[in-house]
Structure formats: structure tokens, C-alpha cells
Amino acid sequence: MSDAFEPSVDPTDEFDFEHRPETDQSFENALAKARDGTRLTVADAIELLTTGSASPGIDRERKERVLEAADRRRAEVVGDGVTFVANLNNNVTTACNTGCLFCNFKDRSEQFRTESDADHGGFTKTPAESRRTVRDAVEMGIYEVTSVSGLHPALALDDEHLEILEASDREDLNYRPAAEYDTDPGTYCEQIRAMSVDGVHVHSMTPEEAYHARRGTDWSYEEVFSRLKDAGLDSVPGTAAEILVDEVRDVICPAKIDTGEWLDAMEAAASVGLDTTATIMYGHVENEAHRALHLDRVRELQDRTGNITEFVPLSFVHHDTPLHDRGMVEGGASTDEDELMIAVSRLFLDNVDHIQSSWVKYGDAQGLKMLNCGADDFMGTILSEEITKRAGGEFGEYRSVQEYVDMISAIGRRPVERSTDYEQFRPIDPDETPHGPELGPKADGRPLL
Secondary structure: OOOEEOOOOOHHHOOOOOOOOOOOOOHHHHHHHHHHOOOOOHHHHHHHHHOOOOOOOEEHHHHHHHHHHHHHHHHHHHOOEEEEEOEEEOOOEOEOOOOOOOOOOOEOHHHHEOOOOOOOOOOEOOHHHHHHHHHHHHHHOOOEEEEOOOOOOOOOOOHHHHHHHHHOOOOOOOOOOHHHEOOOOOOHHHHHHHHOOOOOEEEEOOHHHHHHOOOOOOOOHHHHHHHHHHHOOOEEOOOOOOOOOHHHHHHHOOOOOOHHHHHHHHHHHHHOOOEEEEEEEEOOOOOHHHHHHHHHHHHHHHHHHOOEEEEEEEEOOOOOOHHHHOOOOOOOOOHHHHHHHHHHHHHHOOOOOEEEOOHHHHOHHHHHHHOOOOOOEEEEOOOOOOHHHHOOOOOOOOOOHHHHHHHHHHOOOEEEEEOOOOOOEEEOOOOOOOOOOOOOOOOOOOOOO
8 A cells, every 4th residue: 555645735625716636537547648648638637646646645656657657758758868058047126016925036116216215135237237247157158048037117128118108197007217216127128138148048038027018008929029039038938827727826926917918928929939938836825736727728838839948847935935924825845746746747748848857946856856757957057046045945046067967977867068949959978077068159168167
């Protein structure tokens, strides 16, 4: 008899959700389909995520069978290489007043106003400061700069957007002129141009930021992403997805864009020729049915666009977040749930080649374990990480190429430096030292750190 694991929280009992992890499918049928490579249904995904348990708890013997199927699929699709990218996080601002209950990254934007004397500990960077930060990192050898920021009220798409916002008498646009703040963040296009240094790949502008960049206008998402692409944007992070089921979003981020808006923005980015990623943030108030529905919506989006380069499961870090402080959650996902989320993502998303394991969320040891559960990518060097750290994450802010080589080799896999779009790969020989990036516009193999 297997040893079932009780999860830290059972949201089904806490919230009156329509969607519940109950199906007419059987675990054995779902697993057989997964092993055969038959496209899975939402019911199949629910059975695999719950291991067919009729009550809260995961059957560990069944879980191992799911992980084995996912690891085999990973080997068939992408082989034994474990990829990573040499990158930098350059978040422009923590100022935000969206009020998402899962987030401790933001600082209330009112605290950034010149007239405020609040000690908030946040930051806003000017375009010139962003350029200096990225320029220095490019000289060190990075390939990519990732930028995901709060929704600062002064941020607009460009000068034309600023004129529209200034002339509007609407009070629902979350806009204040930059002159009212200690630091002027510039416009989104100015920040993208500032970060576009010497051919570095700029990965920025989530669907939520794109919504912020068109507020008060009749512009389409296509128009917004076209202007950003002209400014130097190369690809779009599919964060702000959280759970793509509105009954969950209504609980954890009621002021954020809804599922349809997120999908529209992602499809628009793809339509103007920008690659995208996709994420899920799980382990809070949602249940396995919501996770399965989320996977289904990502797969349908990929069927339509073909532009999603990787899928990134993000395990909710509950410390220091409003969800935890208000007693709405007791903790995050269990290790069993984490492993099944990676595995079922691999088995369900038959049109997305790459599944990422986040060492920032899982830590080194568990992050490496995920590479045997269906994941094949191990994030990037990052150099600076603010979002998880501010939520109480414990697993560091950066990673050297040498650390990547040592860890990946230790589990018997091949370390591979990659480009953001997974079009360039550089297998690394662990015996040839020192190890440094070589794919970035100024990378020459010297150690990054």
C-alpha cells in the first residue's frame, strides 16, 4: 500500500469554486494515454495531478509512474542536455498599486511620490540607469536581459501615449505625471531602447504591462507590441498568467487582467513576430482542476501561435505575501505537487518542447530533481532577482556558469548554454575550464562572475 501525502492546503474546501478536481476518467487510463503519446484531456491531467486519489493526498507509487513517463517523454523530445541562458534581470520599478494578494514585490506607488515621506525600500530606475546596468552585464557576457516590473502610474508606452493620458479627464486610468515622483521612469519604449545594448536579447513586457501600456487608448495589443518591437523588444515573458481561470484570479488578483485579456495579448505578441514564454503560478488557493484548465489554455494558445518557446511552472512562495498574512493560505505546494506539476506539464503540453525548472523557486537540490521529472531547462544566471526574494524566497539571486556545469554534470546530464529562443546551443565540456558564456554579443568564454 502506498504512502499518501497530505498537501499543506486544500483550497477546494476553502473557496466556493465551480471547478473541482473530480472526473469520470481513471488514473490508469490517463497514464496509459500519457505513455502512448496520445493527446491528454483536462480530465486526464486532473487524474495525473491528483494520482487518482478520491481524497486529498498523493499516492507516491502512482506519482513515481507519472514522473517516469514524463522523464521518458523529455528524453524523446529534447534528449539529455540541460540548457540555461546567460542573463540579467533588470526590473525597472517596484512601484505598483494593483494589489495582487500573492505578491510582495511591489511597493504602493503612492509612497514613491515626492510629497510622500514613507520609507518603502523600493526603487525606480531611469532609462539611463537601466542602460548602465545592462551595458555592464553585456560586457560580462550575458545573452539576455529580462525585465518585469510593477505598474508605475507614470509609465506610458511612448510620448504619444503620454499626451493621450495627460489630456484625458478619466479617473480610472492609474496615471499620474512623472513630475509627481522622485524618479521619472521614462516610457516603456524608452526603457526598451535603453536596455537594447550591443545586440543583447531584450525579454520584457508581460501581458499585464502591455495592458498598462495601452490604457486610455483604442490601440490594439498588436499596435502596442509593434511599437515595442521597433524600440528593440525581442520576446515577451508570459508571466502575469498566475492561473488562467477567472474564478481563481478573482480571489488572488481581482484588479489584474482576466484570462481572455492575457490570451489576447499573448496572441498579439506572436502575431507581430515576437517569441513568447508561458508560466503558471500554482500552490495557493487553486486546485488541480484549475491547474489542468490552465495547461489546456496554454496548449490551445500554442496550437494557434506556435510562438511559445518554453513553459515555466512557478511554485508559489507564500512567506511575506498578503495571501499568507490574511490567513487565506497556510503554505505553498508540497514537493510531490511540484514534481507532478513539472511532469504533467511535460506530458500535457505536447506542442511545447521545453519545460523549465526554477532553482529560484525550488532550490538547487529539488531543482535538479525536477530535471528527472520532465524538465530540461534550468533557467539562467539572472545576476539579480527581486521578485521571489521579496516574497521570502531562500534560494539566491544568481548563478555562475561554473555552478551550472558542476550541478548538471553531477546528475549525469550534459550542460548546454542556449539562446533565449532555443535556436543556438553550445554543449559544454565539463573538463575544459574555466567556464564562461560564449553566445552573448560580447561573450568570450571568461567566467561570468
